[in-house]
Amino acid sequence: MKWIASLLLLLGSLHAAKESVKVGVLHSITGTMAESEKPVVEATLLAIDEINANGGVLGKKIEPIFYDGASQEEEFVKGAKKLILEDKVNVVFGCWTSASRIAVRPIFENNNAILFYPVQYEGLEASESIVYLGAAPNQQIIPGTVWSASHLGKRFFLVGSDYIFPRTANVIIRRTAKAVAAEIVGEEYVSVGGQDFEALVKRLIESKPDVILNTLNGDSNRYFFNELRKQGVTSAKIPTMSFSIGLSELTAFDLLSSYEGDYACWNYFQSISSPENREFIEHFRAKYGADRVLDDPMEAAHIGVHLWVKAVEKGKSFAVNVVLRNLYRMTYKAPEGVVVVDGTNNHLWKTVRIGKLTSEGDFEIVWTSDKPVRPRPFPLVWGPLP
Amino acid sequence: MKIFPKLLISFLLLSLLPIVLFSIFVYRTIYTMTINEEIHVISELAKTQIRSVTQFFDHLEEDAMTVAYSNDVLNLFQGKPDEAHAYLKYALDQYGLGDIFLIKNDGEVIYSFQNAIAVGTNLNSGIYEFTELAKVFRQSATLLEPTYSAFEYFSPTKKPVVFLSVPILIKGSLIGVFAVEIPAEKIYYFFENYTGLGETGETLVGKKEGNTALFVNRLRHRPDSAFKFSVNLGDNFAFPIQNAVEGRSGSGISVDYREEKILAVWDYIPYLQLGIVIKIDLNEVLKPVRAIFKIITYFIFAIIISVVGVVIYLSNSISKPIQKLQEGMAIVGAGDLNYHVGTDANDEIGYLSRAFDQMVKNLKHSMTSIDNLNEEIARRKEAEEARSNLFAMASHELRGPIGPINELLKIILQGRAGEVNPEQKKLLSAAQHSASRLLKVINDILDFRKLEVGQMKYTMSMGNLNETLKQAEHMIQDVVKEKGLQLKLELQPDLPNTLFDPDRLLQVVTNLINNALNFTGSGSITLKSSQVNGEVRIEVTDTGVGIAKEDIPKLFKEFSQVGQNIGGTGLGLAICKMIIKDHGGKIWVESEKGKGSSFIFTLPIKA
Secondary structure, eight states: OHHHHHHHHHHHHHHHHHHEEEEEEEEOSSSTTHHHHHHHHHHHHHHHHHHHHTTOBTTBEEEEEEEEOTTOHHHHHHHHHIIIIISOOSEEEEOOSHHHHHHHHHHHHHTTOEEEEOSOOOOOOOOTTEEEOSOOGGGTHHHHHHHHHHHTOSEEEEEEESSHHHHHHHHHHHHHHHHTTOEEEEEEEEOTTOOOOHHHHHHHHHHOOSEEEEEOOTTHHHHHHHHHHHTTOOTTTSOEEESSOOHHHHHHTTOTTTTTTOEEEESOOTTOOOHHHHHHHHHHHHHHOTTOOOOHHHHHHHHHHHHHHHHHHHHTOOOHHHHHHHHTTOEEEETTEEEEEOTTTSBEEEEEEEEEEOTTSSEEEEEEEEEEEOOOSSOOOOSSOO | OOHHHHHHHHHHHHHHHHHHHHHHHHHHHHHHHHHHHHHHHHHHHHHHHHHHHHHHHHHHHHHHHHHHTSHHHHHHHTTOHHHHHHHHHHHHHHHTOSEEEEEETTSBEEEETTOOSOTTOBTTSGGGTTSHHHHHHHHHHHHTSOEEOOOEEETTTTEEEEEEEEEEEETTEEEEEEEEEEEHHHHHHHHOOOTTSTTTOEEEEEEEETTEEEEOSOOSSOTTOTTTOEEETTOSSOHHHHHHHTTOOEEEEEEOTTSOEEEEEEEEETTTTEEEEEEEEHHHHHHHHHHHHHHHHHHHHHHHHHHHHHHHHHHHHHHHHHHHHHHHHHHHHHTOTTOOOOOOOOSHHHHHHHHHHHHHHHHHHHHHHHHHHHHHHHHHHHHHHHHHHHHHHHHHHHHHHHHHHHHHHHHHHTTBTBOOOHHHHHHHHHHHHHHHHHHHHHHHHHHHHHHHTTOOOOOOEEEOHHHHHHHHHHHHHHHHHHHTOEEEEEEOTTOOOEEEOHHHHHHHHHHHHHHHHHHOSSSEEEEEEEEETTEEEEEEEEOSOOOOGGGHHHHTSTTOOOSSOOOSOSOHHHHHHHHHHHTTOEEEEEEOTTSOEEEEEEEEOOO
16 A cells, blocks of 8 residues: 555656756855845845746746845755756846855856856856846946936045945946046945944045935945935935946835935836836735835846746747746846847847936936847956056 | 448548548648748747848947947047048948947037938937937937937938947046948848748838838839838738837738738847847648649549449449349239249359249249149039938938937827837837938038037036936836846046036037947946046046047048947047037047046136
8 A cells, every 4th residue: 555655646747857857046045145135035036926826837837946045145055056066057037136146156157057147237248157137237237327426416426335336337337437537536445234424424424425326235225325415415315326326225125205206227227117117016015025125136136037948948848048048138128128139139128217216205207218138247348557 | 321422432431531631631631730830940030030131230330339439430539530531431341330420418519420310410309309419419318328320211311221339438437429321222231132931031120110010022913112111010910010110019810911820929129129030931841742642533434333333333243133133022922923024143242042933943943832722722612512411402302301200100000099019019129220320310410510500509517417317317227127138336426517518518428428328248237427737527437349540530530430329420520529629528449459448538627
């Protein structure tokens, strides 16, 4: 009797295994990045649900295997190894901080797996094993800076978390500022997760900037803005242009009212009025709650899953080289508009937008590139360097 | 169902079904293969065209940057136009450009090669504020990188064009942009190659404008439509271009702007936000496939016709002979035994027909014999009846006078007509015995006749045969004693009652005893009664001469005189047999020559 049961179990699991394909989801749901990355996980799982509800991919249901990066590079490395080497997935949707991405990159490159990376970053990278779903610097940082200079003022104060992205972003900002004759009046860094901004804000006020360019990541933002408002700096006095905060962070850190009148530069805003965006918001709220907000990394993660599925179905294979080949120049009508996988660098052509937070808790779009901008992870050389 | 339709259907099915099924299977396979192959071909074409146009854009961008950063152009920004003119003309001709502009970063146009826009015009205000040139200027100044505009009709030149705007940074500072105007022909060029697209194939390029898809290049089937012809997003035709301008790529069978069925591949070129469709009419793709199947259809018709012909011949060769046989059977069945089917055929039906004819011949002979027999029987029956009647009538006439003779002689013997002397008594006695015997014979004949025609009347009652046997003994014991024989009775004491006519059964027993007497010279006659298996069994056994085996069957037949000719009519046993039979019983004899006889009859015991 027992052996019949175990045989049935084996057959059942084989059948189930045949019926599903495993993918990895690697994000932090604990630690300082949790409030940013949790919604990204949710958006990833929403996309997987949508695909499975439509019959799966190549007839198989997608089975997500999750690993908590816990906001630590070491955990991300462990997670990548487990997912790829033990769980035998060949595609992972994950990472937020550039630190985590850089740490896991060799694991993907050496084990023939793909990482779909949903966050804007500093560029200077084009791994063949990574699909970069978020903005490259020319799709966010540069236009955001130029626009700030022409609309908000030419004295910049730069504040960021101390790791590779904010550091590199500020190098690019400096160059850009030079191009538009803007001046850097201050550049300060706080350790990742840092909460003490009293002295920093004092120095900021003293430097008399026209606009703050903010590359703080994670819940440091909560403490920074609380301190900023505490010391009397309003968005009317000194507006902030942030490159790593969206509605998720503002909601999680209780900043929706204090951030009113300040700016963010992204490819996606919840306020975009397209049929695809309406559907995206509807599906997300139906699954997770009617009061949930959506922002750029969530939309990018959602795009990532759909792009992978499209590539698999086009090439009729889960093999990494076939998927990558079919990803090149793949177009997709995303909530943010048409995105296209560039044929040369695994990045996406994305539309650039700048939004201003309104009293309704949503971003009003004040500038748009109107069309997908070509991704340039490596900056253009404009004649002689500054 | 008759043979002809049966054969026809079977043959048609047998010959056509496999071919039709196979043809359908092959058609579907070839259809799918052809479609997939064509999609593959068109996809490759699309890839090539997109790659060519992309390369064009990339090279143009690089070269524009080179030109933009040339000393001549940089000098131009510093207000020295004439030295740059020759160089820029060279660039213009080299690329087939429409115009070259220099715009300061505040929006002021400081140079236009063709003078299409007056120097000093500001693109951030006035009539040019929302042209693609102005838009792309502002975009490239914000993005700080070379940027392509969308296609538009450029009003100064009244031609569809695309702009490329290159921001110029001197010592890291943005001073303005270098913009070139690219005529649409340069782009169309990549899409007007119809190689591999047959008679009906073409490339469409379109852009999204509001809620429509605007056709940007010249259409093969509508040459005048560039920038003029559009379809609404949501129309139920031209799906490929609708999808393409929306950024959705795909391939398959669809309906084009002429509302014709087509095979298409559609994609999106992000450089100019253009949708691209490469398509070919489905009819053209399937022409060879359809031609093949036309031939196959003709082939199938040919098969149908030949099969019908063959089946007609075949079924005739089978059904005609069968029909003949059928007719023959009907005629013979109706009574005409002289009819024959007659056939020389060597097949099974031929054999069958000849066998049938033989059978009819035999039947005819048998019928003739039977007819003859029947005549004979009828004749004999008539004779029999005549004889029987004669007998009966004669007996009746004879009995009339004999009765009185018998009675009168009895009276005289009794002395009622006077004294009778011994001499007279002797003679009268002999005469009376003869008369009595004659009377008995006549009665026997009459009885036999009655029994023969079933007119004997019985008076049945429940009684015991032992009584009958005792009565018979009483009647006959004198005669038996006279002959010097013993008469024994072996009666079963508890013999059950049965239903019988007492007079007739007495007659039977008496006959049997008389019979025994005639054949027994010495010894005894035993009357036995018993019950055997639900029947009452009476045996009259004698110790006489017995009967030979070969004579036993004739015994119970009328007029048989077996053994010594003792006298009597020979009807006695026949009468017994009929009476016992009428009582539902059986009568037989067990005897052996020289060992005596036992006449036995049984009657069923009726409850």
